Amino acid sequence: MAVLNITYQGNSGDYDLEIDYSASDADIRRIAVEVVRSGGIRGLHLANLPDNAFANYVVDRLRSPGGEERIYLRPKVPFGA
Amino acid sequence: MTRIAFCGVGALGSNAVLYCRELGAELRLIDFDRVESKNLAAQWFVKQSVGKNKAEAVRLQLANFYGVKAEAMGVRLAAHNATQLLDGCDLAVDCFDNHDSRMLLSEAARARGLPLVHAALAGDGTFGLVRWDERFAPDREDAEGQATCEGGEHLPVIGLVAATLARAIQDFLKSGARADSMVSLSGVVRTHI
Numbered sequence: 707m708a709v710l711n712i713t714y715q716g717n718s719g720d721y722d723l724e725i726d727y728s729a730s731d732a733d734i735r736r737i738a739v740e741v742v743r744s745g746g747i748r749g750l751h752l753a754n755l756p757d758n759a760f761a762n763y764v765v766d767r768l769r770s771p772g773g774e775e776r777i778y779l780r781p782k783v784p785f786g787a
Numbered sequence: 788m789t790r791i792a793f794c795g796v797g798a799l800g801s802n803a804v805l806y807c808r809e810l811g812a813e814l815r816l817i818d819f820d821r822v823e824s825k826n827l828a829a830q831w832f833v834k835q836s837v838g839k840n841k842a843e844a845v846r847l848q849l850a851n852f853y854g855v856k857a858e859a860m861g862v863r864l865a866a867h868n869a870t871q872l873l874d875g876c877d878l879a880v881d882c883f884d885n886h887d888s889r890m891l892l893s894e895a896a897r898a899r900g901l902p903l904v905h906a907a908l909a910g911d912g913t914f915g916l917v918r919w920d921e922r923f924a925p926d927r928e929d930a931e932g933q934a935t936c937e938g939g940e941h942l943p944v945i946g947l948v949a950a951t952l953a954r955a956i957q958d959f960l961k962s963g964a965r966a967d968s969m970v971s972l973s974g975v976v977r978t979h980i
Binding site: 713715716719749762770771776778782783784785786 | 795797798799800881882883884885886906907908909910911913914915916922925926927928929969971972973976978979980
């Protein structure tokens with residue numbers, strides 16, 4: 707099981723309930739829409755969030771040095787210079 | 788003395804170099820591009836730098852404002868010159884603005900076992916990443932020519948990501964740590980220590 711972190715419009719937070727680390731990217735995006743609509747993440751409650759809000763978002767699956775599994779749903783970061 | 792190669796000295800790169808000026812490392816600046824007037828809004832350049840090569844402009848500003856020496860290489864990093872540009876460096880820093888250059892730099896760094904840290908920004912200026920190469924995969928734009936965060940309204944977040952990158956570099960030089968961070972309007976969160 708893994709902690710899901712969602713970043714949307716500059717706000718970022720963890721979802722309290724753990725989800726399956728091996729869930730597909732599509733499932734993560736679908737779950738995230740429901741989580742944000744329901745106010746499951748403090749400071750990130752958008753009841754009318756569109757179904758495709760996370761369509762172009764990236765799903766990162768990272769394991770912390772302590773072994774904790776975390777899933778990050780985040781915007782793309784193509785820029786720098 | 789440790790030598791750091793900054794690959795790309797635009798928005799993130801120029802500001803990160805500014806924050807790394809007192810690390811006691813030799814700074815090598817790599818960028819083929821030239822300073823445009825619009826760059827003054829979000830990149831560490833002054834009016835007198837407009838028209839100059841970006842690497843050379845940062846080198847001059849470091850020398851003139853702070854008395855810090857740096858080495859400027861005003862060329863585009865490519866497969867044929869990566870060995871020369873990264874030669875003698877102990878750390879590479881990716882502040883490029885496109886997928887292909889980031890991939891090329893990753894391949895060059897991995898081929899020579901050179902530590903590499905990436906910094907990257909979302910186009911809307913609300914989010915950024917600092918991540919070491921072993922956990923980084925470059926993102927492509929959603930569409931070619933997508934708006935970038937070059938306007939001055941995103942400068943505070945650009946500065947925050949650049950400062951986070953500088954801190955990651957500082958930690959690496961001090962202890963070898965390779966800390967990743969995620970930067971949003973909520974703050975800076977370490978995602979790997």
